Amino acid sequence: MRLPASASPRRTATFAIVAALVLLVGVLIAHPDRADARVPQRAADAVLSRGKPATASSVESSTLGAARAFDGDPATRWASAEGKDPQWIRVDLGATATISRVTLDWEAAYATSYRVEVSADGASWTPIATETAGNGGTDDLTGLSGKGRHLRVYGTARGTSYGYSLHEVQVYGTLDGTVPPTGAFTVVAAGDIAAQCTASSSSCAHPKTAAQAQKVNPKFYLTMGDNQYDDARIADFRAYYDKSWGAFKTKTRPVPGNHETYDPAGAFAGYKAYFGAIAYPQGKPYYSYDEGNWHFVALDSNTFDQSAQIQWLKDDLARNTKGCIAAYWHHPLFSSGGHGNDPVSKPVWKILYGAKADLVLNGHDHHYERFAPQNPDGKAVADGIVEIVGGMGGAEPYPIEEVQPNSQKRISGSYGVLKLDLTDTGYSWQYVGTDGRAKDTGPTYTCH
Structure with missing residues (x-):
């Protein structure tokens, strides 16, 4: 790049930085594989909940059971009985886990207020996230810090006159040195x-x-x-x-x-x-x-x-x-x-x-x-x-x-x-x- 003779040293430096950034972006677009080599990447926590045993406080029908929210298929869903609070859905991760993130993909029947809770034994529960102004869609709850074998989404207020319905619940984290159960x-x-x-x-x-x-x-x-x-x-x-x-x-x-x-x-x-x-x-x-x-x-x-x-x-x-x-x-x-x-x-x-x-x-x-x-x-x-x-x-x-x-x-x-x-x-x-x-x-x- 050629600069005008009257350009100041500050402007010259600015143009040089911009040019370098443009060149770097061009390289990464042309060679995306180099991005990982140049920028250290933190390994994402694994999804721990997919396919694990799930239960719920109620289901609307046999085709809308709790397991549908943990099957990895966004087209299926769990739905609770209509018109009743509270309702919950829970999953057994199979081993104690450190939980860092939970995503909730709500159907039209969503919760305006709910808690995400963890438990070591499925009996005593500790909240790790609380929502009081939910509006449906997808809730991506990050930066969580919880430990337990069981996770529960506990709905306390519905956003509609129906029930609670989730297409998918994904629990992310790491198992604490124990392999989850097989042979379900x-x-x-x-x-x-x-x-x-x-x-x-x-x-x-x-x-x-x-x-x-x-x-x-x-x-x-x-x-x-x-x-x-x-x-x-x-x-x-x-x-x-x-x-x-x-x-x-x-x-x-x-x-x-x-x-x-x-x-x-x-x-x-x-x-x-x-x-x-x-x-x-x-x-x-x-x-x-x-x-x-x-x-x-x-x-x-x-x-x-x-x-x-x-x-x-x-x-x-x-x-x-x-x-x-x-x-x-x-x-x-x-x-x-x-x-x-x-x-x-x-x-x-x-x-x-x-x-x-x-x-x-x-x-x-x-x-x-x-x-x-x-x-x-x-x-x-x-x-x-x-x-x-x-x-x-x-x-x-x-x-x-x-x-x-x-x-x-x-x-x-x-x-x-x-x-x-x-x-x-x-x-x-x-x-x-x-x-x-x-x-x-x-x-x-x-x-x-």
Whole structure:
């Protein structure tokens, strides 16, 4: 560049600087790869939340579940029930993390006021960001300083008359030296299923619970007994159960209930003829299997008074190498329904508790109920077993009669299935009605 002879030294220096900047920009445009070589770049924190187990206070429908906000797809979304405050959505990062940034991509139903909170155990929460004048769109919350395994977005005021809806929640940060869990999978469970009716009757419930179960598309299905009413004859299995839950028979892992013993052809005759090796993979009506870091134990509570099954259970648990244990059978030790507590299950509970089991699933009483962690004597303890009664698969509902200690939630009259989300280190669940709505969302628990 040639300067006028009259240019001052200051102007000359200015032009020189400008020329140098123009030249540098030109080089970087022509050779963008040189930018990284010349300018040190700080590595961005990773997205920790994608694909991790998520739960919410409510969902508008089964297609708008909590997991949709963590699937990496901006076209999907979570939506809460409409017109209610507060509402929340949470994610289990799988390990303790230092969180530096959270982005929230709101749908039209946004929050004007909300908190972002973290927790080590999913029970006690600490705010790391607060918004009181939200206007939707995308909120990019940077410069955060929080540490925990769980993160929750807790909405306290809606911006519309609808609910809360997020296309995507992204949590950025670093894991504190622990690899997040792998092998996450979903299981659907229900008990007390096929009344003697078909989809031709609008009041017939088991085709509706089957349809909802199939929509979830789980890894496999569990049944907690009384699969076919009233006497579990093979003809009835073929006429009723097979027309609904039979659609995913090969992916089902059943156990028998008391109605399976009423078959005039002999106890379990129809049950065994229908399920065959599916229900007797180890030659008995009780068996075990593994999936991911979970050990599942399927038991026959009709014969808990027989030493053979009890000894088998002890030996099976002694051989287990998995970090999480779930067991399921028909008769619950604890229940607020018409049948109430059944002491026949207490010896099994003692064995499971001694083996540090995490979860027990039962049927028999035709309602949904979840209990806080407790020991076999019904005392709430941190290392206790969580019991869920899921007897609303299609049989006539029973009323709640006497609420038991440690019972946290009870639903009667609303048919549905349990949707269990399991990882290598923990689990959570929802009770999903035949309308696709989550009627209850359980806490997220870490395996013992």
